[in-house]
Amino acid sequence: MDRFRMIFQYFQSNSESVMNGICGLLALASVKMYTSFDFSCPCLPQYNMAYGLGIMFVPPVILFLCGLILNRQSLLMLEEWRRPPGRRKKDLAVIRYLCSSIMQRAMVAPVVWIVVTLLDGKCLICAFSGSMDPEKFVGFANVSTVQVQQLLAKVPCKDDDELMRNSTSRKAVSRYLRCWSQALGWSILLVLIIAAFLARWLRPCFNQATLLQARHWSNYIDMEQKIFEETCCEHSRLFAHKCILHFFESMQQEIQLHRFSLPREGEGAEGEEDLLRGITDQDQVNKLLKRWYYEKPPLDVS
Secondary structure (H helix, E strand, O other): OHHHHHHHHHHHHOHHHHHHHHHHHHHHHHHHHHHHOOOOOOOOOOOHHHHHHHHHHHHHHHHHHHHHHHOHHHHHHHHHHHOOOOOOOOOHHHHHHHHHHHHHHHOHHHHHHHHHHHHHOHHHHHHHHHHOOHHHOOOOOOOOHHHHHHHHHOOOOOOOOHHHHOOHHHHHHHHHHHHHHHHHHHHHHHHHHHHHHHHHHHHHHOOHHHHHHHHHHHHHHHHHHHHHHHHHHHHHHHHHHHHHHHHHHOOHHHHHHOOOOOOOOOOOHHHHHHHHOOOOOHHHHHHHHHHHHHOOOOOOOO
């Protein structure tokens, strides 16, 4: 039990590192999913683009939503944004910092998926093979427009059509689209690396005090929520203990008859009274929780 408690405390005190680890695992999972995915283009003019673009962009949306769900700060940001001001003012800089941190982590896995699909080239070939201009490639001169569309749609399906397997036109279209796909993938990767480099090196040029304040109070919101939940759990346990004792006190005769023993009044009650502070019924607990939500105390302990 102590070992699990230590692990839980580590996760609580290192939530940012844990979130970075989860984002890395999602990125690795996206690569593994794509490599194990059986890509099968329908090779039909009316379905190729929908299938290719769907495979390229639908899984990133799912991975992005998973990144938001797994990030604990997403709920903290929404609660901080939607909560009534009460006696504590809301700092928009902290909300912007939380939103930026959440979005950066959630975008890692979707970007990895898109870059991997572009470098592989299958999705782009499937999506845009039917949109190519047949005049740029030899082999389509004496073919009708309908047949050209059908042949272009079959470019990704070299193994299913004996005629297209050895076609030089198919190889030219496939090579052309694959080059564009890989060039686009490397370009996106280069732009992201340059953006990360500039963000890393230009950050000291801006106001560091504002950034430190936003980071500090975002960590405070996270820690405050954790300690509040722990305190609520402890309070619930003690309140339940008191309610059960009151229930059994009304059954003293039966308890004495069966020779059960209750703790004497006053034993171990000092700590309970310190935490309960005169709370005796459900309405008082609900009022305290409602007051915490609507009138959060100001950040002043003087």
